[in-house]
Every structure is written in C-alpha cells, then in structure tokens.
Amino acid sequence: MTTDVPTEQLPAYVEAALPVPIRRVFTYSVPEKMRSQLKVGARLKLPFGRRNLTGYAVGLHPTLPADVEVDESKIKDVIELLDDEPLITAEILRLTQWAADYYASFWGEMLKASLPAGINAERVRPKRRKAVRLTDEPEEGELSGPQQKLIEMLRSNGGEMLFADLLERVGTSASPLNTLSKRGIVEIYVQEIGRDPLAGAKLPEKGEIRLTGPQQAALDEITSAMGQGKFRSFLLHGVTGSGKTEVYMRAMSQALDSGLSALMLVPEIALTPIFSRRLRSLFGSEVAILHSRLSIGERFDEWRRIRRGDARIAIGTRSAVFAPLENIGLVIVDEEHDGSYRQHESPFYNARDTAVMRAHLAGAIVVLGSATPSMESFYNAQTGKYSYLQLPDRIGSHGLAGAELIDMRAVFKRFGKDIALSPELLDAIAETHARGEQVIILLNRRGFSQFVLCRSCGETMKCRNCDITMTFHRGDSRLLCHYCNYQERVPKVCPHCESEYLYFVGEGTENIAGKLEKKFRSMRIARVDRDTMAHKGGLEDILLKFAAGEIDMLVGTQMIAKGHDFPNVTLVGVISVDIGLGLPDLRSAERTFQLITQVSGRAGRGEKAGRVLIQTYYPEHYALRFAKEQDYLGFYQQEIKYRERLNYPPFFVLASIMIRHRDKAYAAKMANLLRRSLDTANSARTIRVLGPAPASIVRLKNEYRFQLILKGVNRRALREALDIALADAEHHGCDLRTIYVEIDPVNLM
Ligand code: ADP
Ligand code: ZN
Ligand code: ZN
Numbered sequence: 001m002t003t004d005v006p007t008e009q010l011p012a013y014v015e016a017a018l019p020v021p022i023r024r025v026f027t028y029s030v031p032e033k034m035r036s037q038l039k040v041g042a043r044l045k046l047p048f049g050r051r052n053l054t055g056y057a058v059g060l061h062p063t064l065p066a067d068v069e070v071d072e073s074k075i076k077d078v079i080e081l082l083d084d085e086p087l088i089t090a091e092i093l094r095l096t097q098w099a100a101d102y103y104a105s106f107w108g109e110m111l112k113a114s115l116p117a118g119i120n121a122e123r124v125r126p127k128r129r130k131a132v133r134l135t136d137e138p139e140e141g142e143l144s145g146p147q148q149k150l151i152e153m154l155r156s157n158g159g160e161m162l163f164a165d166l167l168e169r170v171g172t173s174a175s176p177l178n179t180l181s182k183r184g185i186v187e188i189y190v191q192e193i194g195r196d197p198l199a200g201a202k203l204p205e206k207g208e209i210r211l212t213g214p215q216q217a218a219l220d221e222i223t224s225a226m227g228q229g230k231f232r233s234f235l236l237h238g239v240t241g242s243g244k245t246e247v248y249m250r251a252m253s254q255a256l257d258s259g260l261s262a263l264m265l266v267p268e269i270a271l272t273p274i275f276s277r278r279l280r281s282l283f284g285s286e287v288a289i290l291h292s293r294l295s296i297g298e299r300f301d302e303w304r305r306i307r308r309g310d311a312r313i314a315i316g317t318r319s320a321v322f323a324p325l326e327n328i329g330l331v332i333v334d335e336e337h338d339g340s341y342r343q344h345e346s347p348f349y350n351a352r353d354t355a356v357m358r359a360h361l362a363g364a365i366v367v368l369g370s371a372t373p374s375m376e377s378f379y380n381a382q383t384g385k386y387s388y389l390q391l392p393d394r395i396g397s398h399g400l401a402g403a404e405l406i407d408m409r410a411v412f413k414r415f416g417k418d419i420a421l422s423p424e425l426l427d428a429i430a431e432t433h434a435r436g437e438q439v440i441i442l443l444n445r446r447g448f449s450q451f452v453l454c455r456s457c458g459e460t461m462k463c464r465n466c467d468i469t470m471t472f473h474r475g476d477s478r479l480l481c482h483y484c485n486y487q488e489r490v491p492k493v494c495p496h497c498e499s500e501y502l503y504f505v506g507e508g509t510e511n512i513a514g515k516l517e518k519k520f521r522s523m524r525i526a527r528v529d530r531d532t533m534a535h536k537g538g539l540e541d542i543l544l545k546f547a548a549g550e551i552d553m554l555v556g557t558q559m560i561a562k563g564h565d566f567p568n569v570t571l572v573g574v575i576s577v578d579i580g581l582g583l584p585d586l587r588s589a590e591r592t593f594q595l596i597t598q599v600s601g602r603a604g605r606g607e608k609a610g611r612v613l614i615q616t617y618y619p620e621h622y623a624l625r626f627a628k629e630q631d632y633l634g635f636y637q638q639e640i641k642y643r644e645r646l647n648y649p650p651f652f653v654l655a656s657i658m659i660r661h662r663d664k665a666y667a668a669k670m671a672n673l674l675r676r677s678l679d680t681a682n683s684a685r686t687i688r689v690l691g692p693a694p695a696s697i698v699r700l701k702n703e704y705r706f707q708l709i710l711k712g713v714n715r716r717a718l719r720e721a722l723d724i725a726l727a728d729a730e731h732h733g734c735d736l737r738t739i740y741v742e743i744d745p746v747n748l749m
Pocket of ligand 2: 454459
C-alpha cells in the first residue's frame with residue numbers, strides 16, 4: 001500500500017516499544033523502502049543488543065526527534081516490517097500505555113500480552129486452502145480433453161471448488177488447471193478457513209423471555225446511557241440467578257443494533273460450553289470467544305475476526321480486555337469480584353480495572369456485575385462513583401438456598417477424633433441421591449499454606465502486629481507473619497482458652513474425593529481438579545456430562561462454584577471453608593463470603609429447592625454468619641470497617657514488591673537495597689513500607705522470594721516514591737531484573 005504523503009514527511013524514524021523490562025521506548029531508523037508502508041501499531045523486527053526482537057511501532061517521525069540523546073550514527077535500522085496493516089489499533093496502543101504506566105510495568109510487555117499467544121509463530125498462521133473458480137466461459141473447441149473435464153466438473157459444482165478436490169474428482173494433474181488459470185478462464189485463489197471453536201456445536205433453543213421489572217429498569221438505564229459518547233460506570237448487583245446474564249445479553253444486542261461493538265469479560269471458568277453455545281445462538285458469527293482453553297490456532301482466528309471487524313462482540317477471560325474491537329460502546333465485567341481478573345505474572349494488571357479504563361478512554365459505558373461485589377466496587381457505588389443497579393430477587397419460584405453451618409467442633413467432640421466428612425453431610429448426600437438429584441462438593445483448597453487453629457475455641461494464631469493469621473512452617477516449627485516477619489514458636493496451648501487441642505489445618509483434603517468414592521459406590525462421581533483442567537476439553541466434557549445427568553456428584557475446588565446453572569443440583573456441600581479464613585490475606589474473609597454466597601447460588605436453581613451445608617470450625621466468623629443469611633450489606637458494613645481500621649483498600653493504595661532470585665542471599669541483599677532506597681525516597685513518610693519479609697511461598701520455581709509492602713493514601717505519591725526508589729536502588733547496584741512490582745495486589749502473599 002502506498003500513501004500520498006510527500007517523501008519528506010514519510011517516517012525516517014520510528015519509536016518502538018520492546019518487550020523488555022526497561023521503562024522507555026527505543027528509536028530506530030526506517031530504511032527508505034519501508035517508509036511508505038510503515039504505520040503506527042505495526043510489528044517490527046528490531047536489533048536489540050546482540051539479539052533481534054519483535055517490537056511495536058508506537059511513534060513515527062520524519063526527522064530525528066529532539067529528545068533522542070543518542071548520536072544519529074549509532075541509531076540502528078529496522079530489520080523488517082512484519083505487518084502491512086498494523087496489528088495494534090490506536091485504542092489498544094493508548095490502553096496498553098495507560099496500563100503499563102498505572103501498573104508500573106513496561107509498555108512493550110503490555111503490548112505483547114495484548115496480542116494472542118504465539119502470534120509470531122509460524123504454526124498459528126491462518127489455515128488456508130487453495131480453491132478454483134470459473135471466471136470466463138471459454139469458446140467451443142479451445143480446450144483439451146482434461147481441460148474440458150475440469151470445466152464441466154466446476155460447472156456442475158456451482159463454478160467453485162477446492163483445488164485439491166477438483167483435481168481428485170477429475171483425476172488429472174495440476175498442469176491443465178494451471179494452463180486454464182494462465183488463460184484467465186479460471187482463477188486460483190487462496191481461501192482462508194477460520195478455526196471455529198464452536199464448530200459442530202448443537203445450539204439450544206432460543207426461548208422468549210420477558211424481563212422482570214428490575215431487569216427492565218437496569219437495562220433501560222444501561223441502554224439509555226449507551227451511545228452518548230460519554231463514559232459512565234454501573235455496578236449491577238444481583239443475587240445469583242437474578243437474571244444478570246439476561247440483562248448483559250440484551251444490552252450487547254442493543255449495542256450491535258446501534259452500530260457499536262461490545263466487550264464482555266468473564267472469569268476463567270465461566271465460559272462453560274453451555275454458555276458459549278448460548279452466545280453463538282444469540283449472536284451467530286458476530287460473537288468471538290477468547291479463553292485460555294482454546295487452542296492457539298482457535299484463539300488466533302477468533303482474534304483476527306475481531307480485528308477485521310467481522311465479530312463485533314468479544315467475550316473472553318482476562319486478556320480479552322485488549323480485544324481489538326473498534327467503536328466500542330459497552331464493556332461488561334461479569335463476576336467483577338473474581339480473582340482471575342488479576343494476572344499473576346509480569347506484566348501484572350487487573351483486567352477489571354483495565355476494562356473500566358478502556359470504557360473511559362473510549363467514551364463507552366461499563367457495567368460491573370456481581371452477586372457479591374468486591375469491597376472496592378461496592379464502596380465506589382456507595383460514594384457515587386458508580387451508578388448502582390440492583391436485581392434483588394431470584395428468578396423463579398424458589399428463593400436462594402440458605403446455608404446451614406455444621407459445627408465441626410461439635411462433630412469432633414462427638415467422635416473424639418477428626419472427621420473430614422460429617423454424618424450430617426453424608427446423610428444429605430445419600431438422601432439427595434435417593435431422590436435422583438445431583439450433588440456438588442466443594443473442597444476449598446486455595447493455597448497450600450498451613451495455619452494453626454484451636455479446636456476448642458476456634459481461634460487461629462494471629463500475628464500480634466498485623467491481625468493476620470500466621471503461617472505454620474513445619475521445618476522449624478514456627479509461626480511466621482508474612483506481612484511483617486514477626487515470628488514465634490508454635491504455642492503448646494491456645495493463648496485464648498488454654499486448650500491443648502491445637503490443630504494444624506491444611507492437610508488431608510486431597511483424600512476427600514477418594515473417601516467419597518468409597519462411601520458412595522453406586523454414585524457416578526467426577527473430580528474437577530488440576531488434572532482435569534490440564535487437558536483441553538476435559539472440563540467441558542465433565543460439565544456437559546453433569547448437565548446431561550450422566551454424573552451424580554461433582555467434587556472439586558472452587559472452580560466448580562461459579563457461574564454454572566445446573567437445575568438438578570439440590571445439594572452443595574463445602575468441606576473445608578476454614579482454610580480460606582486462615583490464609584494470611586487481607587481478603588480472606590471477603591473471599592470466603594463470596595465463595596459461600598456463590599456456592600449457595602448453585603443449589604436449587606431449577607424447580608426444586610436446594611440445601612447448602614458448610615462444615616466449619618468457625619461458625620461464629622462474621623463472613624460465615626453473613627453468608628449464611630445471604631446478607632451482603634451486613635457483611636460489607638463490617639468488612640469495610642476492618643479495611644478502614646487496618647489501612648487497606650479502598651482507603652489505602654497497596655503495592656506489593658516481590659524480589660526473586662535463585663540465590664537466596666542475593667535476593668535478600670537486593671531486597672535490603674530496595675528497602676533503603678524506599679526509605680530515602682520516603683523521607684517525608686507519606687507512605688508506609690513493610691518488610692522485606694520472606695514471601696509465604698519462600699521458594700518457588702527455584703527462586704527465593706522476599707516481599708515488601710507499600711501502603712499509601714495517595715496513589716500518585718506512592719507511585720512517585722516507588723519510581724524514585726527504583727531509580728535510586730539501581731544507582732546503588734540493585735539489579736532491577738529481580739524486582740516484581742504489583743500495584744493493587746489481590747493477594748498479599
Ligand atoms: P444470573 O446471571 O444473575 O446468575 P441468569 O441471567 O443466568 O442469572 O438467570 C438465571 C436463570 O433465569 C436462567 O436460566 C435464565 O434463563 C432465567 N431467566 C432470566 N431472566 C428471566 C426472566 N425475565 N424470566 C424468566 N426466566 C429468566
Ligand atoms: Zn482456644
Ligand atoms: Zn505481622
């Protein structure tokens with residue numbers, strides 16, 4: 001493609017973002033032959049040190065920009081222009097630039113994360129096949145025998161066939177066909193074949209649904225704000241099964257009708273095969289689906305359909321926030337509280353917050369939906385930053401199943417020993433099965449750290465500085481606080497009630513599924529765990545079978561708690577809810593509350609009422625009490641006080657800094673260097689610096705990990721101090737490659 005730009009205005013220099021942990025862009029000179037084609041957003045092959053890297057054109061200049069300090073003769077040439085048409089849209093350039101800055105990350109890395117995995121690799125090139133079509137009707141008598149046969153075969157197939165098919169059916173070599181092509185009688189061309197992840201999917205019936213009053217009111221608010229070119233944000237708070245999804249679908253449909261595109265983010269697990277099929281039946285080829293269980297090729301094809309404008313609705317997990325939709329009018333984040341929106345590797349970003357910014361930059365509207373909004377989002381709704389929409393009631397004849405707590409301390413007293421599965425729960429399973437209904441059993445095994453619990457009074461051993469449960473380290477039999485590094489020996493008796501029945505929680509849950517299988521031999525039981533998740537289709541397969549009634553009981557981690565709609569499930573049991581409460585984490589109460597509320601939403605979604613049984617050593621805990629009553633507001637009011645008292649979000653901004661290295665002493669040294677620089681940068685004491693302390697998983701993937709926590713009231717002040725400290729630390733010999741900064745961390749561990 002050529003442009004009409006005068007030669008002297010063509011870009012002789014390009015600024016490129018590179019996927020390296022360096023906080024700046026790099027300038028290269030553009031060889032003349034590339035100048036008329038190069039556009040911002042294209043990928044470039046660039047020399048970098050002794051390697052070649054794929055970088056991204058982010059700025060073009062006809063002359064060397066004044067602020068480039070490098071000697072002109074030292075500037076290197078672009079090696080290759082990789083895209084004629086830029087892969088990255090202007091909007092995604094801006095969004096990734098914002099995200100890199102906000103998350104103290106790197107633009108090039110953020111851009112790389114925004115593109116589908118493996119886009120540079122040969123194997124994800126679009127799948128292509130050669131095809132032939134008739135273009136001109138040849139004069140009689142001009143054709144050889146084989147040529148005549150080819151033409152006839154083409155004619156009898158509507159004038160168009162696949163190259164290989166045609167040759168095979170006629171039984172000839174390619175040469176007569178090539179001759180026909182040279183003479184302009186047929187055209188040989190390349191057909192692109194999209195890999196459709198839903199190919200062959202059977203679509204469910206599209207029933208007509210009349211919205212309830214609250215659904216209609218929420219939809220009206222959303223759609224009337226849409227298309228005005230003005231950013232607005234909504235929190236859609238509705239209990240599970242209150243019809244939020246129905247509202248999202250209609251709002252997206254409305255966006256399409258108004259000529260706008262729409263983006264919807266869902267947690268990792270929510271893209272169930274059932275939901276995907278429903279999307280396809282509603283939106284046909286207008287919807288593209290992006291999630292990590294698609295093959296690389298499928299993801300790439302879906303991404304390209306969006307980039308070309310063929311699909312104007314994109315639905316996907318975390319990285320879909322960067323889907324290259326144009327003219328976006330609506331952004332939806334379902335289950336906005338969900339932890340999977342946070343990327344746990346560099347570049348760290350939170351897709352929910354990035355989605356809000358995306359809507360902001362595009363003048364679009366954003367809808368955050370949840371049955372259990374995060375503290376931050378609900379706080380924003382309370383303070384008027386978000387407009388609050390509510391769906392208070394569940395659709396259908398049954399209210400939410402109330403949770404019943406099973407006090408495991410009482411069970412322990414009765415049996416005089418530890419019992420993983422209470423008789424109450426076992427009875428309920430048997431009864432449910434006898435009625436021909438289905439069961440979900442949840443093993444809450446988030447994290448593998450152990451903590452100490454008193455079985456008599458239910459207290460956990462907490463840090464005296466932090467009000468956080470300490471982690472048990474078996475090796476030296478110590479309790480350690482991973483926030484401030486406070487340590488103590490494991491006490492012989494409970495400091496609260498002097499009971500000797502101290503209990504180390506976090507063991508043995510692996511065996512639960514096995515125990516259930518032994519107890520209920522007549523039941524068809526399936527486990528959902530890492531192994532089933534590991535291979536493509538494994539989870540889909542299980543969920544489809546469960547939906548079809550070919551499995552009686554599903555046993556798994558919280559993976560199975562979210563988003564599914566199985567009408568025949570009337571019992572949900574939660575085995576080890578206390579592990580969530582004991583984690584050394586500021587969000588453990590919130591997470592436990594969310595988990596139980598979500599789980600309760602899984603039982604009794606159909607015509608039958610459901611039961612939710614929760615085994616706990618801690619029935620008085622407010623997270624459990626409020627979850628049992630399905631009292632979100634009550635929980636929020638108590639939890640927000642705790643957040644305020646301990647200077648946590650949304651009142652304070654947090655940053656977590658992980659220092660990682662194979663050599664423990666080196667990691668510790670770097671951590672201490674950074675701590676000193678932070679103290680220097682923070683001489684005015686505008687922020688609080690905690691640590692360094694060993695991370696809760698001290699050694700991971702062969703690296704030792706130390707952690708610093710920063711707390712500040714003011715985001716900008718925190719970032720400034722951090723940036724100054726990083727520069728200062730580097731100046732004093734700190735190796736910044738060992739430093740991983742996470743702004744607004746979801747976990748502090
Ligand atoms: P949520 O997303 O809040 O969990 P859904 O939108 O999935 O809720 O709705 C729960 C169930 O109720 C679904 O089976 C859905 O088809 C059905 N549903 C939603 N809205 C209505 C309505 N207005 N009338 C009848 N059924 C509805
Ligand atoms: Zn006690
Ligand atoms: Zn502490």
